Amino acid sequence: MSLIIIVAVLFVIVVLVYLYRSQSLHGPIINFFIAAVVLFVVISLGYIYITSDVDLSNLDGIVNLMKLYLNWLGGLMKNTGNIAGYAVKQEWGTNSTNITG
DSSP states (O other): OHHHHHHHHHHHHHHHHHHHHTHHHHOHHHHHHHHHHHHHHHHHHHHHHHHSOOOTTSHHHHHHHHHHHHHHHHHHHHHHHHHHHHHHHSOOSTTSSOOOO
């Protein structure tokens, strides 16, 4: 497990150095989105690793972790789509409810 933490910390350091060096190329908004995506991936991969019983000492364990992560990510996107679809189908007009005040 300590190897995973070292790799994750090194990955975050590399991304932070890249973001610092690329300020003039991209600008702060793109750098914010890059940092947000990297932070999301690192935290969500850590969550999946902690909640599963995957052994990362061999290639099969890494493949299983990636399968679990992609399955979790697909479920997250499906649920987000369901919530958005439910919200779109609602009656949002001003005539749908009578509010007296």
